[in-house]
Amino acid sequence: SExxxxxxxxxxxxxxxxxDLVYSMSRYPLGLLARPIETQAHLNVLLQVLLRKFxxxxxxxxxxxxxxxxxxxxxxxxxxxLQLITSDRWWERAWIFQEEYLSSxxxxxxxxxxxxxxxxxxxKVVGSLPGELCVNSADFRRECTLFCLAYLRESGQEWKPxxxxxxxxxxxxxxxxxxNRYPRHEVDGNKMKAMSSTIFADIG
Numbered sequence: 518s519e520x521x522x523x524x525x526x527x528x529x530x531x532x533x534x535x536x537d538l539v540y541s542m543s544r545y546p547l548g549l550l551a552r553p554i555e556t557q558a559h560l561n562v563l564l565q566v567l568l569r570k571f572x573x574x575x576x577x578x579x580x581x582x583x584x585x586x587x588x589x590x591x592x593x594x595x596x597x598x599l600q601l602i603t604s605d606r607w608w609e610r611a612w613i614f615q616e617e618y619l620s621s622x623x624x625x626x627x628x629x630x631x632x633x634x635x636x637x638x639x640x641k642v643v644g645s646l647p648g649e650l651c652v653n654s655a656d657f658r659r660e661c662t663l664f665c666l667a668y669l670r671e672s673g674q675e676w677k678p679x680x681x682x683x684x685x686x687x688x689x690x691x692x693x694x695x696x697n698r699y700p701r702h703e704v705d706g707n708k709m710k711a712m713s714s715t716i717f718a719d720i721g
Contacts, residue, residue, distance in 0.1 A: 536612075537619055546620040548613065548654055550605045553629040560634050560643075560650070562598050567642050567652065567660050571595060572667055581667040581699060589675040592668055596679045599661055599686050602628065608689040614720060617654055624654040658692040666699055688719060 521532040540546050554560050565571060571592065573582050583592060607613055617624050628650040630636075636643055636650070644651030665683040668676070687696075693712045 541619040581663040662692040662695040
């Protein structure tokens with residue numbers, strides 16, 4: 518309703534059927550999220566996830582895995598924040614799925630935040646727009662997926678409360694490239710290569 522004339526049925530139909538072209542050719546496509554980041558603690562945790570502060574280095578033989586010093590309580594706080602962000606309706610619409618896919622790596626997410634949050638030192642990660650965090654969607658999906666896969670590798674009763682949350686997040690905001698490279702399951706001793714079935718299920 519913000520972008521398309523709703524009063525002219527013909528114009529509306531043409532515009533709706535052209536959205537694939539709009540998003541595939543746009544250099545600056547945006548995803549507008551509505552759920553705000555309210556606290557400095559939440560912003561700091563988001564930055565830790567995006568900068569991969571919870572994980573062992575990528576050359577670690579068991580990557581992705583959490584660093585030994587990361588407690589279940591610390592990891593769960595990060596999960597709660599990722600759950601808050603991915604509970605936005607933006608992640609649940611088929612139109613959005615198509616638009617983000619066609620935008621490839623150019624899609625940026627704008628996440629509103631409380632005006633009092635300090636983010637000057639993190640401008641390279643979340644931008645400098647007043648009142649908005651600007652996070653590349655592909656980067657968010659990648660780091661979100663790596664974190665959840667690392668969490669799911671943990672064992673012990675204290676980690677179980679976050680397991681279901683991880684699965685929900687991976688259904689809403691997965692990086693298919695990461696899931697393809699680091700699958701949670703193996704078939705006949707071989708890594709699963711085809712991601713089509715997962716993508717179709719997510720669209721459904």
